[in-house]
Structures are given as C-alpha cells and as structure tokens.
Amino acid sequence: MKVNFLGTGTSQGVPVIGCECPVCKSLDFRDKRFRTSIHVEAEGVSLVVDTGPDFRMQMLRSGIRRLDAILFTHEHKDHTGGLDDIRPFNFSQQKDMPIFGSKNVLKQIRREYAYVFSPKKYPGVPQIEQIEIDENPFCVNGLAVTPIPVLHYKLPVFGFRFGNFSYITDAKQIPERSMKLLEGTEILVLNALQIDPHISHFTLNEAIEMAKKIGAQQTYFTHISHRLGLHDSISKQIPDGVALAYDGLELTLA
Known part of the structure; x- marks a missing residue:
C-alpha cells in the first residue's frame, strides 16, 4: 500500500492570506501546506480521502491519472x-465517480453542488455516484475500509483504517469504541492543529498523548496550522515515533 499526503494544512492552508508570521514567510517547502487530504493506492485501488479546495492542484502536482473513489471524513x-474538479476523471474514465460519505455528508454535498443533481443538468457537470456509509466496514472495489468514528467538537467525523494504516483528521475526541478499532495500527495519522488549546482539534501535546495511547509504531501529524510553528523547529522538539507530515510525503506500507 502506498500513501501520499496531498495536503497537510488546516482550513486556511499555509501560508495564510495576508499573514506575515515566520511560518507563512518560510522558504522551507515543508511549511507550504494545501488543505488536508491523502491518496491511497492498495490492491489495485486508487482513492482519495477528501477533496478540499486545493484538489485540482493536488492532482496535478501528484500526477494522479486514475481515481476509483473518494471517501469523505465530514x-x-x-x-x-x-x-x-473530478470532471477530468469522469471524462478520461468514462464513468461516474463513486463518493462514500455519511448521510449528513451526502446531504451537504447535494446542497453545495445542487447543479450536479438537477433534473435538467448543464452539459459537463460532475458525474457522481453517491454511496452512503455508516460505522460498519465497507469495501471499495474489494479494498476493505473500516470507519473510525471521532468527534470534531460535537460534529461526528469519520477516520478510516486500511489494513494496518489508520487516518484520523479533525478530531478532538476519540470514543472508547473507536480506540478498540485502532488496536494493532502500525502507522497512524492524527491531526495536530497548534500549540494552544482549541475547541475542536487536538493540540500538539494532545496528539502526542493520543499517539502514545494508540501505540502505533509510527505516527504522523497532519491538519497543521501556521500557529503550530516551523516544521524544522517543531520536528526537533517532538519525541521519537511521531513526526510532522508534509505535503508530498509518501509512505510505502507492507
């Protein structure tokens, strides 16, 4: 299985528009962060988790030519x-794009992209196949996926587990039943927004403590704000077994 971090930034991305802080002015490529997303390639399946506002540039930068499905966390x-921007995949693959999401996610997408679902469609709109998921495991073209329910303040969010790899973003709490689903995870991804307390995201210290509880061999932090600090500086302060992810980081898992 291969995992490509397409984006590791928070909702505003990094740099933030108009910000003059050291992180936003940094020349280190690891401090340039698109909105959070990953590409997973396993068992012949190519899928993306989340399509944020930077999706087009993420696809171009990573050179992804085939996409079998999209999973939405929230x-x-x-x-x-x-x-x-899935339209080029519709055209090249000549099929609807399967999107997997909770009932609330699919409802929101139908509202935001009403033109896609109009009875009288404008030519060239995205072609989408909606697939509702809940807390039960499901498959994408034979690839097993286990949803990991977490809370983003009071909003239900799904993390996803693929084999020994688990991916969680936008979390502040992980219920006990989800901790059990994470048992045996070897590679873990968690959100670590910033140093200071936040109502709906793990801080850096909270993410470190959660990583210790889950006990993966290696944990990567994502959904990172410019308020966390410079990549190079923070990387020197955090313990072994955890690391900051960055855009373009690729993992190959057994």
Missing part, C-alpha cells in the same frame, strides 16, 4: 470544496 468546506 462535510466541512475544506474537505469537500474541490469536488467539481
């Missing part, structure tokens, strides 16, 4: 705002 705009 309905916030920084995770759904690029869905219109």
Whole structure:
C-alpha cells in the first residue's frame, strides 16, 4: 500500500492570506501546506480521502491519472470544496465517480453542488455516484475500509483504517469504541492543529498523548496550522515515533 499526503494544512492552508508570521514567510517547502487530504493506492485501488479546495492542484502536482473513489471524513468546506474538479476523471474514465460519505455528508454535498443533481443538468457537470456509509466496514472495489468514528467538537467525523494504516483528521475526541478499532495500527495519522488549546482539534501535546495511547509504531501529524510553528523547529522538539507530515510525503506500507 502506498500513501501520499496531498495536503497537510488546516482550513486556511499555509501560508495564510495576508499573514506575515515566520511560518507563512518560510522558504522551507515543508511549511507550504494545501488543505488536508491523502491518496491511497492498495490492491489495485486508487482513492482519495477528501477533496478540499486545493484538489485540482493536488492532482496535478501528484500526477494522479486514475481515481476509483473518494471517501469523505465530514462535510466541512475544506474537505469537500474541490469536488467539481473530478470532471477530468469522469471524462478520461468514462464513468461516474463513486463518493462514500455519511448521510449528513451526502446531504451537504447535494446542497453545495445542487447543479450536479438537477433534473435538467448543464452539459459537463460532475458525474457522481453517491454511496452512503455508516460505522460498519465497507469495501471499495474489494479494498476493505473500516470507519473510525471521532468527534470534531460535537460534529461526528469519520477516520478510516486500511489494513494496518489508520487516518484520523479533525478530531478532538476519540470514543472508547473507536480506540478498540485502532488496536494493532502500525502507522497512524492524527491531526495536530497548534500549540494552544482549541475547541475542536487536538493540540500538539494532545496528539502526542493520543499517539502514545494508540501505540502505533509510527505516527504522523497532519491538519497543521501556521500557529503550530516551523516544521524544522517543531520536528526537533517532538519525541521519537511521531513526526510532522508534509505535503508530498509518501509512505510505502507492507
């Protein structure tokens, strides 16, 4: 299985428009962060988790030519705002794009992209196949996926587990039943927004403590704000077994 971090930034991305902080002015490529998303390639299946506003540039930068499905963690705009740009895949693959999401996610997408679902469609709109998911495991073209329910303040969000790899973003709480679903995870991805307390995201210290509880061999942090600090500086402060992800980071898992 291969995992490509397409984006590791928070809802505003990094740099933030108009910001003059050291992170936003940094020349280190690891401090340039698109909105959070990953590409997973396993068992012949190519899928993306979330299509944020940077989806088009993420596809171009990563050179992804085939996409079998999209999984959505939740309905916030920084995770759904690029869905219109699936159109080239519709054209090249000559099929509707399967999108997997909870009832609330699919409802929000139908509202945001009403033109896609209009009885009288404008030529060239995205072609979408909606597939509702709940907390039960499901398959994407034979690839097993286990949803991991977490809470983003009070909003239900899904993380996803693929084999020994688990991906969680936009979490502040992980219920006990979800901790059990994470047992045996070898590679873990968690959100770590910033240093200071936040109502709906893990802080860096909270993410480190959660990583210890889950006990993966290696944990990567994502959904990172410019308020976290410079990639190079923070990387030197965090313990072994955890690391900051960055855009373009690729993992190959057994």
